Amino acid sequence: MNSYDVAVIGSGPGGYVAAIRCAQLGMKTAIIEKYSTLGGTCLNVGCIPSKALLDSSHHYEDAIKHFDAHGIEIPGDVKVNIEKMIARKQSVVDQTTSGIDFLMKKNKIDVYEGVGSFKDATHITIDGKDAGEIEAKNTIIATGSKPSSLPFINIDKERIITSTEALKLKEIPKHMIVIGGGVIGLELGQVYRRLGSEVSIVEYMDRIIPTMDAGLSKELNKVFKKAKFKMNVSHKVKSVERVGDEVVVKTDNKKGEEVELRGDYCLVSVGRRPYTDGLNVEAAGVKLTDRGQVETNEHLQTNVSNIYAIGDVVKGAMLAHKASEEGVLVAETIAGQKPHIDYNLIPGVVYTWPEVAAVGKTEEELKAAGIAYKTGQFPMRALGRSRASMDIDGFVKVLADANTDEILGVHMIGARAADMIAEAVVAMEYRASAEDVSRMSHAHPTFTEAIKEAALAATDDIALHI
Template sequence: MNHYDVVIIGGGPGGYNAAIHAGQRGLKVACIEGRGTLGGTCLNVGCIPSKSLLHASELYEAATGEAFKKLGIEVNPTLNLSQMMAQKAESVTGLTKGIEFLFRKYKAEWIKGWGRLAGPGKVIVTDAAGVETELSARDIIIATGSEPTPLPGVTIDNTRILDSTGALSLSEVPRHLVVIGAGVIGLELGSVWRRLGAQVTVVEFLDHVAHGTDLEAGKTLHRSLSRQGMQFRLGSKVTSALPTDTGVTLTVEPAAGGEAELIEADYVLVSIGRRPVTKGLGLETVGLEVDKRGVLPNKGHRTAAEGIWVIGDVTSGPMLAHKAEDEAGVCVERIVGKKSELNYNLIPNVIYTQPELASVGKTEEQLKQEGRVYKVGKFPFSANSRAKVNHETDGFAKVLADERTDEILGVHLVGPSVSEMIAEYCVAMEFAASAEDVALTCHPHPTRSEALRQAAMAVGGHTTQA
C-alpha cells in the first residue's frame, strides 16, 4: 500500500491546484486523474477551448463583416475550420503540459486512473488496463467536478445532438444550430457558431437569458445578441429531439403549456446546466450521501466523514473554475492546521460573449428581496471615449451601494473586456470599499475602465462624462 499525506480524487481546477498547494507545503501528495491530461473539463473541453474559439470567431467576424471595413481595413478572408480547431488543441496541450511541469516542480504525484473510496483513509485506483492499486492517506480530497445535465426526451450522441464537448469539436459550420438553454455555455458556444456563419436559435424555458445574473444586465445582453442575429425562443421547452443522418427534428412547446411545433436543425446543443460527478466514488464505504441535488455537503470543506474533504463543482456553491481554485487553497490550508476563509459573496461571474457580462456581489433583485435600501450608479459604454473609438459601445457599468454607508454591495458590467475589469471591484469589495472610494481613485484615460469610476461617481450623483 502506498501512503500519502493527501490523496486527491480529480485533476481539474480544484484537484490540480490542491495538489500544487499541498506540494508547496511539503506534503506527500497524489492526484488521481483518469483523463489522459490534467486540467479537468475546464482546461480540456470547457473554459479554455471555448475561449480559444470565441477569440478566433470574433476575429473572423470582424474581418468578414463591417468592423474591419469601418476601420479602413479591406481583406477577403476565408474560414479554415480545421486550422481553427488545431490551434485550439495546441493551446490546450500547452496548458496541460504546464500543469504537469508544476506537478514535477512541487513534487505532486499524478496517478493515472479513476479513484474511489474504499473505507476510511483508503482509495482504490483503477488504471486504463483495469489494474487496481490501493492507496492510503491521512486526508482525502474529493474534487471530481461536474458533467452536463441530461434533458429528458433528448439523447446526446455527440453526432447530431451535442453536449458542450461535442459543440467544441464540430468539423463543419452548422446551417442551423439549436441551443437548448440560454445560460453561460449556450450563449458562448451559440455565439461562436453564429459568428462562423450558422443560424442559431436559442430555446430557453425561462422568460429571460443568463439566469442568476442581474435582470437588467441580462436583458441588455439579450438585446445585443439578438441584434447580432441570434434568435431566441424564451418561455419554451424542448420535449423531444429525433436525430437523422442529416439533422434533428425538435418538438418545442410553450413552457406554460400550449400547442407544440416542430423545428428542424442540423445540430442541437444541450446546455441546460451541469450536475456533480459522484457515481462510483464509493461514498457508501465511508458513510457519505449526496443531498437531493446530487451535491456532497460540506462544512468548511469537510464532509461528515473524518479526514475526507470536498471542493469544486461536486459540492455546494457556483460551478466555476476560479471558485474551485480558491477552495483548493483554503482546503489545504485547513488540512495543515491554518485558518483560512473564502468569501463566497465575492466570487465573480462572467459570460464571455460579445459584449461580455461580468458581475460580483448582490443583484438588484436580491437586494429588493432582502429589503436592503440601496443606491444605483450607472454609466453607459456609449459615453466612454475608448469604447467609442473602438466601436464597442454596447452595455453599461452599474454599481449598487448601501444608501446609508455607501458600501458597494454589487457590480454588474455589460460591455467590452469587462471580464478583465470586474476584478477591480472584487478587490474593492474585499476591503469593504465605498462607491466614493472608487470614485476618488484616478483611472487612466482613455480606457474602458473609466466607466467603472464613472458608475461609482454616479452613485453620488456627480458623473462627469455623461
Template sequence: MSSYDVIVIGSGPGGYVCAIRCAQLGLKTACVEGRETLGGTCLNIGCIPSKALLHATELLHEAHENFAKMGLMGDAPSVDWDKMQAYKRDTIGQNTKGIEFLFKKNKVDWIKGWASIPEPGRVKVGDEVHEARHIVIASGSEVSTLKGVELDGDVVVDSEGALSLPRIPEKLVVIGAGVIGLELGSVYSRLGTDVTVVEYLDAITPGMDAEVQKQFQKILAKQGLKFVLGAAVQGVEVADGKARVAYRVRDDSGATLEADTVLVATGRRPYTDGLGLEALGVKVTERGQIATDGHWATNIDGIHAIGDCIAGPMLAHKAEDEGMAVAEVLAGKHGHVNYGVIPAVIYTHPEVASVGATEEQLKQDGRAYKAGKFSFMGNGRAKANFAADGFVKILADQETDRILGAHIVGPMAGDLIHEICVAMEFGAAAQDLALTCHAHPTYSEAVREAALACGDGAIHA
C-alpha cells in the first residue's frame, strides 16, 4: 500500500494544477486519472479541441471574406475535413503530453485507473488501495442531457461528438444558445453548414449582460446563424440518418426542424459517479454538487473538492484557481479565490468576454453606477483588420468610480478582459484605466476609451 500526503482525483485543469502545486509546496502527491491521457475534458474533448477548430475555421472565413479586400488574390482554400481533424488531434496530443511532462518534472505520480473512496484517507484504484492524509476530488462534469432527447452518438450528439463528426453536415440544429452551442455552431457555419440554434429562454448566452446578448445575436445572425428563441424542445426523432426536432414556442404553437445532425448543448452537471460519496456521507447540494466550505473542505475530514463538481461557474480557470488555493491550504498556507473577478469568454468571432456585475444585476441590487461604452468602430486597428463589430462597456460605482464589471464584444475580447480583471483585483477606478497609457494602434485602446467614457468622455467616440 503506497502512502501520500495528497491524492487528487481527476487530472483536468483543476486536478492537474492542484497536484503540481501540492508537489511544489513539498507534499508527496499522486493524481488518479482513468483516461489514457491527462488533462480531463478540457484538454481532450472540450476547450482545446474546440479552439483548434474555431481557429482553423476563422482563418477559412478570413480567406473567403477578406483576403481579396486586402489584395491577397488567388483561389480561396477548400476544406479537407480529415486533415482538419488530424490538426485538432495533434493539438490535443501536444497539450496532454505537456501535462505528463509536468507531472514527471514535479514528481507527481500518475495512478492510472478510476478512483473510489472506500473510507476517509484511502483511495482505491483497481485492486490497489492507496493511503493519503488529504484527498482532493476534482472529478469535473459531464454533459447534461435533455429530457426526451436521446443521444445516439451519430445523428444526435453532445459536444464531444460534435468535435469529431465523420463529415460536415448540411444542416445542424443546436439545442442551447450557451457557450458550447454558439462556439460549435460557429465552427460549422463557417464550414458551410446551415445552422439553427434553438433556445428555451428569450435571449442567447443566458446570464450575460443584456446589451451584449442583443449585439452578439445580431452579429451571429449576420454571419448566417439562425435563432429560434423562447422554444421548448419536445423531442428528437431519428429516421434514415436524419433528425426531426419538435419544439413549442411561448404561444404554445408547435413546429419542427429537420437536420442531418443535432447538437445537444444544454449544459453540464457534476460528475461523481463511482466515487462512493453517498456511502461516505459526503453532503451534496440539490443540484448534485459536492458541498464545501470556504476552504473547499467537505463535511468529511480530510476530503476536499474543487472545480466543476462544486458550486460556481463551470470554467477551467475557476477550477485552476481553486486547485492552487486548496494546495496552499493543505500546505498550511492561506489559499484564496476572488470569485468576483473570474472572467468568462466565448471564443467565437468576434469574441465575447465579461467579468464582474452586469447592468441588470446592479439595477436589481439598487447600486448606483455609471456605464462607459466605446464601439470598436472608433478603433483604428479594428477597422484596419475588418474587426470593428462590437464594443467595450465598463461599469463603475457612481460615487467612488471603482470598477464593478466589464463586458466586451469584439476582437481579442478574451485577452482584453484581463486588463480589467487586474484593475478590479487591485480595486482600481475607471479613471485609473483612463490615465494609463495604451500603445497605439491596439485593440486595447478601446478599453481605455470606455474607461474615459465613465468620466468626461471618450476621445474617438
C-alpha cells in the first residue's frame, strides 16, 4: 500500500492547486480524480469552455454587427459552423487539461484515476481504473459541485439541459429558455443569442445577478434588453415539460398570473450543489452541514483533525479562484505555516459582454450594516478608449468610507471589467483610500481610467471628464 503525507480527492482548481503547493512544500502527495481528465468542472465543463464559446460568439457578433462601422467589408454572408466552434472549444479544454497533467508530473504528484472514498480517517479506497487503497496522513476533500435543479424538473440532457450539455450542442437552438438569471445562465444565454437563438431568461428574484450590486444588475438588464433578450424577472417556475422536440415552461409572474413559454431547448441554471456522492465521509467521521457542505473551521479543517475541505464543497462563493486560494491555505497550514484569506477580497465576475465584476461590499450591504459611505461613479462612454473600441456600455462605481475614505467596495460593468477588477483588489488589500487611487497615474487611453475617475468622484464628489 502506498503511503502519502497528503491525498487530495478531486482535481479541480482547488484540488490540483492544493496538490502542487503540498508538493512544493516537500510533502509526498497524491491526487485522486474519478474522470479521465484532470481539472474538474472549471477546466472541463465550466469556466474554460464557456469562455471559449463566449469569445467565438463575440467574434461572430462583431463580424455581423460591427465590422462595417470599422470599415471592414466581408463579401457574402457570415455563417456559423457550430460543429467547428464546439471543436475549437474542446481543443482549448484539451490543451488546458494536458497542462495540468504536465504540472502533476513536474511536481512528482501521483495521480489515481477512480472514485476516492474513505475507508477510515487515514485510508482511502479507489474504485476505478487505478483501483486499490492508499494511506494518507492528511486528506483534502476537493470534490466540488454539480448543477442543481428543481424537484419537478426532469433533466433529460437532450432538450432539458444543464450547462454541461449547453457547451456541446450540435445545433443552434431556435428558442432557448434559460431558467436562472445568474452567472451561468446569462453567459450561456448570451452565447446562443449572439449565434441567432431567441433567448428567454426566467428569474425568480426581482432582478438578474441578484447577489451583486443593484446598479450592475440594472445596467446589464438594459444591455440584454437592447440585444432583444426576453427578460422575465419575478417569475416562479411551476413546471417544465418536454413535448416531442418542444419544451413548455409554465411560470407565475409577480401578479400571480400564469405565463407560458415554449422553446426547443431549456437550460436549467439555478445554481450548483456541493458534491460528496460516493465519498463515504461517514466512515471517516466527517460531518456535513444541513446544506450538504463539508463542515469546516476557519482553517478549513473538518471535525476530524487530519481531514480538510476546500472549494465548492464548503461554504462560501462557488468560484474557481476562491477554491485555489483555499487549496494554498490548506497546504501551507498542513506545513505549519499561518496563511490567511480575506474572503471580502475575493472578486466576483460575470463574463458576459460587457463584463461585470465586483469586490468588497455592495451599497445594500453597507446600508444594512449602518456604515456611512460615499459613492463615486464614472460612465464608460466618457472614456476615449471606450469610444475607440465601441464599448460604451457600463460604469465603474467606487464605495468609500465616509469618514476615512478607505475603499469598501468596487463595482464595474464594461469592457475588460474581469481584468480591471484586479486593480481594485490590490487597492483594497493595501487598504487604499479613494484619494490614493485617484492620484495614481493611469495610462491613456485605457479602460482603467474609469477606476481613477470613479475614485476621484468618491473623493471630491466630481470627476475630471464628466
